[in-house]
Amino acid sequence: SQKIEQNSEALNIQEGKTATLTCNYTNYSPAYLQWYRQDPGRGPVFLLLIRENEKEKRKERLKVTFDTTLKQSLFHITASQPADSATYLCALRNTGFQKLVFGTGTRLLVSP
Amino acid sequence: GAVVSQHPSRVICKSGTSVKIECRSLDFQATTMFWYRQFPKQSLMLMATSNEGSKATYEQGVEKDKFLINHASLTLSTLTVTSAHPEDSSFYICSASEDLNTEAFFGQGTRLTVV
Numbered sequence: 001s002q003k004i005e006q007n008s009e010a011l012n013i014q015e016g017k018t019a020t021l022t023c024n025y026t027n028y029s030p031a032y033l034q035w036y037r038q039d040p041g042r043g044p045v046f047l048l049l050i051r052e053n054e055k056e057k058r059k060e061r062l063k064v065t066f067d068t069t070l071k072q073s074l075f076h077i078t079a080s081q082p083a084d085s086a087t088y089l090c091a092l093r094n095t096g097f098q099k100l101v102f103g104t105g106t107r108l109l110v111s112p
Numbered sequence: 113g114a115v116v117s118q119h120p121s122r123v124i125c126k127s128g129t130s131v132k133i134e135c136r137s138l139d140f141q142a143t144t145m146f147w148y149r150q151f152p153k154q155s156l157m158l159m160a161t162s163n164e165g166s167k168a169t170y171e172q173g174v175e176k177d178k179f180l181i182n183h184a185s186l187t188l189s190t191l192t193v194t195s196a197h198p199e200d201s202s203f204y205i206c207s208a209s210e211d212l213n214t215e216a217f218f219g220q221g222t223r224l225t226v227v
Contacts, residue, residue: 031213032213034215034216036218041203041221041223042220042221043116043118043205043207043218043219043220043221044156044205044207044218045218046215046216046217046218049214049215089155089156091216093212098144098161098212099146099158099161100146100158100207100216101158102148102155102156102158103155104154104155105155
């Protein structure tokens with residue numbers, strides 16, 4: 001069956017450290033993978049998109065890697081801040097399909 | 113970035129009534145829009161894909177007669193929850209993309225409470 005798995009347990013880190021979140025997928029052939037941030041009671045906000053032919057993408061303190069052999073994407077936030085506390089969702093669109101499917105999400109808590 | 117506006121943000125309705133939720137793409141045309149449902153502390157579950165000018169495609173297990181979707185223009189899709197029951201209480205979110213190969217933009221979400 002098709003699955004997109006993220007660590008369901010909350011990730012607690014100290015301010016200033018690097019947070020690393022994992023997204024693993026099974027039985028998908030995504031053309032690209034996306035990462036979103038969601039705050040409670042709000043819709044997701046787009047952060048980064050990485051295509052299948054890209055190994056790494058950066059945007060300010062954010063970095064995403066995509067390994068199609070391992071079927072995994074890693075999302076890094078460097079120099080984390082309490083304001084980075086939120087739920088982070090990975091999502092992918094299977095090649096040839098319209099719909100965007102989301103992973104289970106990981107809650108990140110950055111303490112001062 | 114592009115903006116997707118969803119309205120209302122909150123609605124409380126009586127059991128048995130219908131509720132309409134609107135999703136608008138404000139600065140781009142969206143041939144396709146998506147409707148999601150999210151339960152507390154869970155991820156987004158796709159309900160249906162809304163295509164302008166044609167019938168929506170529903171995910172398995174989603175009742176099309178219960179959740180009516182209309183995508184009458186390139187900037188507006190509506191979701192109507194018909195004969196609402198307390199178990200329909202949830203957070204409903206729409207999304208749209210300028211292009212299916214780029215990022216999706218999401219509405220603010222609608223918190224539906226059926227009493």
